[in-house]
Amino acid sequence: MTSEPLRAPRPATGSITSQFGRNAPPYLDGLNEEQRDAVLTTEGPLLVLAGAGTGKTRVLTTRIAHIMRTNLARGSEILSVTFTNKAAREMKERVGSLVGAGVEGMPWLGTFHSISARLLRRHAELVGLKADFTILDTDDQVRLIKQLLEADNIDEKRWPARQFAGMLDNWKNRGQLPKDVSPADAAGFANGMGQKLYQQYQDRLKMLNAADFGDLLLECIRLFREQPGVLAEYHRRFHYLLVDEYQDSNVAQYLWLRLLAQGRPAPEANLCVVGDDDQSIYGWRGAEVDNILRFEKDFPGAKVIRLERNYRSTSNILAAASHLIAHNESRLGKTLQTDVGEEGEKVAVTSVWDSEEEARTIGEEIEQYQRQGDKLNSIAILVRASFQMREFEERFITLGLNYRVIGGPRFYERREIRDALAYLRIVSQQADDLAFERIVNTPKRGLGDTTIKTLYDTARLQRIPLFAATRLLIETEELKPKQRSTLKALVMQFDDWSERARTIPQAELAEQILDESGYTAMWQNDKAPDSPGRLENLKELVRSMEEFDTLGGFLEHISLVMDRDTGADSDAVSIMTLHAAKGLEFNTVFLPGLEEGLFPHQRALDEGGRAGLEEERRLAYVGLTRARKRLRLSLAQNRRIHGLWQSAIPSRFLDELPAAVVEVKDTGSSYGGYTYGGRAGGRFDLRDPFESGYETPGWQRAKAQQGSRKGGGPVTIDGDLVARSTDDGRGSAYAPGQRVFHLKFGYGTIATLEGNKLTIDFEKAGRKKVLDSFVQKG
DNA sequence: CAACATCTACTTTTT
DNA sequence: GTAGATGTTG
Numbered sequence: 001m002t003s004e005p006l007r008a009p010r011p012a013t014g015s016i017t018s019q020f021g022r023n024a025p026p027y028l029d030g031l032n033e034e035q036r037d038a039v040l041t042t043e044g045p046l047l048v049l050a051g052a053g054t055g056k057t058r059v060l061t062t063r064i065a066h067i068m069r070t071n072l073a074r075g076s077e078i079l080s081v082t083f084t085n086k087a088a089r090e091m092k093e094r095v096g097s098l099v100g101a102g103v104e105g106m107p108w109l110g111t112f113h114s115i116s117a118r119l120l121r122r123h124a125e126l127v128g129l130k131a132d133f134t135i136l137d138t139d140d141q142v143r144l145i146k147q148l149l150e151a152d153n154i155d156e157k158r159w160p161a162r163q164f165a166g167m168l169d170n171w172k173n174r175g176q177l178p179k180d181v182s183p184a185d186a187a188g189f190a191n192g193m194g195q196k197l198y199q200q201y202q203d204r205l206k207m208l209n210a211a212d213f214g215d216l217l218l219e220c221i222r223l224f225r226e227q228p229g230v231l232a233e234y235h236r237r238f239h240y241l242l243v244d245e246y247q248d249s250n251v252a253q254y255l256w257l258r259l260l261a262q263g264r265p266a267p268e269a270n271l272c273v274v275g276d277d278d279q280s281i282y283g284w285r286g287a288e289v290d291n292i293l294r295f296e297k298d299f300p301g302a303k304v305i306r307l308e309r310n311y312r313s314t315s316n317i318l319a320a321a322s323h324l325i326a327h328n329e330s331r332l333g334k335t336l337q338t339d340v341g342e343e344g345e346k347v348a349v350t351s352v353w354d355s356e357e358e359a360r361t362i363g364e365e366i367e368q369y370q371r372q373g374d375k376l377n378s379i380a381i382l383v384r385a386s387f388q389m390r391e392f393e394e395r396f397i398t399l400g401l402n403y404r405v406i407g408g409p410r411f412y413e414r415r416e417i418r419d420a421l422a423y424l425r426i427v428s429q430q431a432d433d434l435a436f437e438r439i440v441n442t443p444k445r446g447l448g449d450t451t452i453k454t455l456y457d458t459a460r461l462q463r464i465p466l467f468a469a470t471r472l473l474i475e476t477e478e479l480k481p482k483q484r485s486t487l488k489a490l491v492m493q494f495d496d497w498s499e500r501a502r503t504i505p506q507a508e509l510a511e512q513i514l515d516e517s518g519y520t521a522m523w524q525n526d527k528a529p530d531s532p533g534r535l536e537n538l539k540e541l542v543r544s545m546e547e548f549d550t551l552g553g554f555l556e557h558i559s560l561v562m563d564r565d566t567g568a569d570s571d572a573v574s575i576m577t578l579h580a581a582k583g584l585e586f587n588t589v590f591l592p593g594l595e596e597g598l599f600p601h602q603r604a605l606d607e608g609g610r611a612g613l614e615e616e617r618r619l620a621y622v623g624l625t626r627a628r629k630r631l632r633l634s635l636a637q638n639r640r641i642h643g644l645w646q647s648a649i650p651s652r653f654l655d656e657l658p659a660a661v662v663e664v665k666d667t668g669s670s671y672g673g674y675t676y677g678g679r680a681g682g683r684f685d686l687r688d689p690f691e692s693g694y695e696t697p698g699w700q701r702a703k704a705q706q707g708s709r710k711g712g713g714p715v716t717i718d719g720d721l722v723a724r725s726t727d728d729g730r731g732s733a734y735a736p737g738q739r740v741f742h743l744k745f746g747y748g749t750i751a752t753l754e755g756n757k758l759t760i761d762f763e764k765a766g767r768k769k770v771l772d773s774f775v776q777k778g
Numbered sequence: 779c780a781a782c783a784t785c786t787a788c789t790t791t792t793t
Numbered sequence: 794g795t796a797g798a799t800g801t802t803g
Contacts, residue, residue, distance in 0.1 A: 084793075113793050138792090213793055284791065385790050390794095410792090448779050560793080579791045601790060619791085642788070643794055785799075 027065055027098055031058070038305045039063045042072055042240065044267065045299035047292070048274040051336045052321070052625035053312030053585065056274055060244060061091055063272065064106075065098035073239040075105035079260065082111055083245040085561045087583060091244070108238070112253050114560045116216040119223070119234075126227055127219045132429055132552060134210040135559035139418065140434045141165050141212050148200050152193065159190045168198060172214025173286030175221060175252040178202060208433055208465075217252045224259040235263030239270060246275035246295070250286035258298070267301040277332050278325050281579060281619045283611065284604070293332060310336045312585055314344025316661040317631050321624040323658040328614045340628075346663040349594075349654060350634040354744070355388070358592050358636050359395035365632065366401060366573060369588060376402055378587035380574040382623050384599040388592065389575050402572035407580035412558055416523065416534040417541055421558060423513050424506075427497050428551050431465040440466075443522035445490070451483045467494070493517065506554060507545040514538060578623045589627035591620075594635040595648035620653045638744060644757065645744060645770050734758060740775040742768075748775075 028036055038048045038059045050056035064080060067073050082088040088110050095106060108115060117135065124131045136144070145161040145168075167189060171181055178199040186194030205211060211219060224231040241261055243249070249257070261269040273295060280289040296302050310318055315338045322336055352358045366379055381392055389405060396403045411417060419442055422435035430436075440455075441447040458478075459469035473479055474488040497513055504512075514520045520538065523531045548554035574586070593599055600616035608615060624631060633654070638647050734740065738750045740760060748762035759769050 111793065216793090281791075282793095285793085387789055407792090444780080446779075450779090577791065603790065640794090779803105781801100781803085783799100783801080786797085788795085788797095 025066075025069065027062055027069070031055075031062065032309055034305055034307050034309070035059050035062075038272075038307070039066050041272075041303055041305070042067055043270060045269050045295075045302035046272040047246075047295045047302055047304045048272065048307065049304065049332060049334060050274055050276055050307040051310060051334050052276065052279060052622070053310040054307035054336070055309075055311060056276075056307065057087075057090065057094065057244075057583070059307070060242060060274055061094040061098060064091075064095050064242065067240055068099055068105075075099075076107055077237060077239045078106065078108065078242065079115070079238040079240070080106065080109040080242040081115060081244065081257070082109075083248045084583075085111055085114075087111075087244055088114070090583075111560070112249075112256065113213060113216050116220045116256070117556065117560060119220055120211065120216060123223055123227070123230055126230065127223050128206050129211065129219070130209050132209070134208065134425060134429060134432055134435075135216070135556070136205070136210050136212045136434070137412075137559060138165065139413070140210075141168070143434060143437075144204060144208075145197075145201065148197060148204065149190075152190075152197070152200075154190045154193065164189055164194075164197065167194065168201065168212075169214060170286060171198065172212075172218050173250040173252055175218065175255045177218065177222070209429065209431055210434075214252070217256055221252065221255050221259065224256075231259060231262075234260060238263070241269070241271045243271070243273040244275075245279075246273035247277050247280040247289055247292045248275070248282045248287045249291050250288055251291075252286075254288065254291050261299075266299045269299055271299065276334075278328070278334070278618055279582060279622050281582065281615060281622060283615045284608070289330070306334055308334050308336055309339045311339050312628050313338065313625060314340055314342050314629055316344050316346055317624065317627050317629075319661045320347045320631065320657050321621055324617065324624065324653060324656045325621040327656050328617055330611075330614065345630050347657065347661050348632045348663050348665055349657075350632065350665040351650075352634060352636050354638040355391050355593075355636045355640070356395075358634050359391040362392070362590050362592065362632075362634065363395045363399050363401060365590075367399065374588065376571045376573045379590075380576065380581065380584070380586040380588070380626065381590040381592065382576060382578050382581045382626060384578060384593055384601060384619070386577055388598075392575055392592075396573070402570060404570075404572040404574055406574055406576035411537070411540075414534070414537055416537055419519065420510065420514060420538055420541055421555070423497075423517060423519070424510060424551060425555060426467065426494060427501055427509075427513070428555055430467045430494070430498070433459075433466045436466045436470075439517075439519075440470075440490070443518045445486050447483055447486060451479060451487075454478060467491075501551060505546070506548070506551040507542050509551075510542050510545055514542075578619050581626050582622050585626055585628055587628045588630040588632070589623070591623050591631070591633045592635075593639075594633050594651040594654055595639065596651055597646075597648065598639065598641075599651050599653070617653065617656075643769055645742075645768070645774055647774060734772055734775075734777075738777070740777060742770060742775045744774075745770075 028039065031039065032055075035055055035058070038046070039062045042063070048056070048059060050059065060080075064075075064078060067078060068075055080091065082091060092106060092109055095109070099105070108118075110118075120127065120129065120133070121131050124133060142161045142165050145164050146156060149156050149159065149161060149164075167185075171185070178195055181195050181198060183192075183195070186192065186198070188194060190197065205215065224234075238260060241257070243257060257271075261271045264270070273292070275292045277289055277292055280287060280292075283289065296304065313321070318336055318338045325331070350361065352361055362381065366376070369379065370376060383389055383392075386407075393403065393405065395401075412421070419439055422432075422438040425432045425435040426439070437452075440452065455466055455469050455473065458473055459466045462469060462472070464472075470487050471491055474484055474491060479487070493516065497509065497516075500512070501509055520535070523534050523538075545554050548557065574584075599620065600613055604612040604616050606612075635650050635654070636648060638645055640646070734750055734753055736750050736752055739747065740750060740758075741747050742760070742762065745760070745762040745768055746764050748760040748768075750758055751761050752759045753772070757769060758772050758775065760775065762768060
């Protein structure tokens with residue numbers, strides 16, 4: 001292990017201003033004391049606890065600029081890790097504008113995954129890969145697993161490939177190789193086949209010269225551990241390490257970082273991590289808040305700086321957010337203080353009849369704000385789950401209101417894009433079996449299962465890639481003449497394209513490939529309504545290729561940087577999930593769907609228990625703190641989930657807001673007198689604000705409903721969201737032909753029933769599926 | 779082998 | 794309500 005001498009003495013804490021006297025460099029202007037401290041404390045381990053809206057990114061970027069400006073290190077000697085591509089891009093831009101240099105000056109600024117990929121390509125052969133290895137995404141992963149399951153005669157119905165992919169992910173997030181997986185863990189899949197499958201999967205990846213997302217980190221860790229010389233090289237290279245959103249790091253990322261920070265003894269590591277434990281919202285995917293909570297133990301002598309001055313929100317908004325998050329028990333604890341100096345509007349809570357009315361109301365409000373001169377760009381709708389977006393999109397289309405969905409179904413995940421990429425991947429790497437398999441019969445070439453199976457058998461027998469096997473087979477009589485000539489033509493086409501790849505720009509090549517393969521024609525002839533859109537996407541794909549120098553570079557970009565530019569040029573309302581909203585801010589924020597079961601999400605509660613609830617609460621906190629001036633929450637009394645209408649009870653998070661800053665509204669269209677604000681004398685019950693979330697009125701009621709409900713009893717609209725899978729459906733009180741009444745659809749007759757799900761022909765609304773708990777005998 | 783029809787399971791969040 | 798997977802037919 002190499003260890004360099006310290007470059008500069010650590011500045012004493014009290015001397016921030018004295019360090020520069022009155023000649024502080026201009027980039028420090030406008031930073032408050034703590035922020036400056038964080039920028040100037042370059043040496044030794046540093047933990048910056050940065051609350052929402054306290055200028056975290058500014059500190060990080062200024063810090064990098066400071067290190068470079070004062071010649072402590074060059075851009076190429078600073079490793080800065082972010083969690084998302086968006087954050088990496090933003091940091092590059094901001095550092096660039098501070099230093100006045102191009103982005104190229106910071107080759108090691110990127111996400112964990114992109115930096116890992118870069119490292120691995122340099123040393124691929126040391127971990128059993130070639131430098132041009134393919135990066136698999138979830139879809140490839142699942143298909144590969146399916147093949148393994150089939151080969152091992154494991155029933156895919158009983159043991160879904162998706163589930164195993166999830167387990168793989170978990171193991172890899174925890175930094176576990178096949179040998180490290182605990183038997184108990186692995187036993188949970190396919191009668192104890194888990195570990196063996198994991199090993200088989202890894203072997204197969206190596207055969208395919210491929211790595212999945214988890215491998216990027218895992219193989220890096222292995223590389224560092226097994227090749228001390230390589231690790232030492234990076235110890236020498238990186239003089240400063242910075243990590244953004246540290247609260248989102250998982251075990252593998254932690255190990256990765258630890259290894260890189262080991263260049264010096266822990267108390268001297270120049271490692272700066274920035275994060276906010278209250279904004280840890282990726283626990284479900286392996287993030288360990290513990291990493292940030294434990295930092296001072298990991299790096300003894302670490303300095304801790306708290307950024308608590310909020311420059312974003314009005315005091316009302318901040319009060320709501322702080323009060324809410326105070327209900328969490330496991331947190332380091334910070335007290336945000338507003339620096340905006342404005343009380344602002346109260347936080348509005350609106351209760352509406354259903355999600356349709358919710359969309360309508362919000363649409364109207366936005367139009368009103370627009371008339372008042374607000375920019376649509378300054379307005380966002382943040383949802384818990386992406387299915388909520390649809391209703392808003394539909395409504396906004398009819399209103400002619402400009403909107404933009406951020407994060408939505410990812411561009412690269414679209415079928416046409418994946419197909420097109422598969423062609424390119426084969427051109428780039430003929431051994432890419434997963435790509436070959438994907439497009440060998442797309443567009444339809446008259447190749448069926450039997451032909452594919454022959455290819456497969458040959459490939460397996462000879463231990464060669466599918467493409468190579470095909471090459472062999474077309475020289476034999478094993479295939480029927482028709483298939484043989486088809487495949488022969490295909491192989492020749494690919495050879496031709498590979499040849500051309502050397503001479504013509506890849507964007508042009510892609511266009512030719514799509515045309516010559518008949519792929520474009522396939523969609524042109526498809527009369528499905530979305531075909532034109534797909535063709536448009538293909539065009540966009542080709543267009544986006546123009547920015548890259550090589551095909552390989554483009555493919556790397558696609559697999560790691562999945563989001564495309566979100567065209568922020570036009571004025572539009574942003575619609576996104578709460579997860580996608582982290583790090584953003586808007587003047588006006590709408591938070592719809594504050595209902596038990598949706599937010600907090602039922603699944604988080606079921607699977608995560610108390611920790612799950614606390615993470616949901618942090619998610620709510622993230623949502624609330626996105627707002628600068630105006631925060632508008634809403635809840636629907638009825639919502640359709642899985643095509644079934646369910647009535648909802650208000651989210652417990654609403655009970656956790658301080659009454660003084662909240663204004664309850666009602667659209668007046670509720671049925672039967674039940675409204676959110678209508679109970680408890682026009683205000684929601686507010687008990688001791690620091691009591692456990694489990695004891696709030698909403699939760700109490702939800703619990704009271706559980707199990708107490710019997711089929712056929714009088715239906716109180718007050719909540720049967722909890723009538724979910726736990727309902728054993730014992731003895732429904734209904735039978736086909738029976739006349740019933742439903743609050744939303746009116747009178748109808750039961751057509752069929754299945755457990756507690758009824759199919760009812762309503763007199764006015766037509767045939768609908770509903771839960772039995774929402775109708776009463778009519 | 780492909781097209782069609784039917785059925786089913788699914789909907790949290792993503793590098 | 795949907796997209797995918799499966800099954801059945803020509």
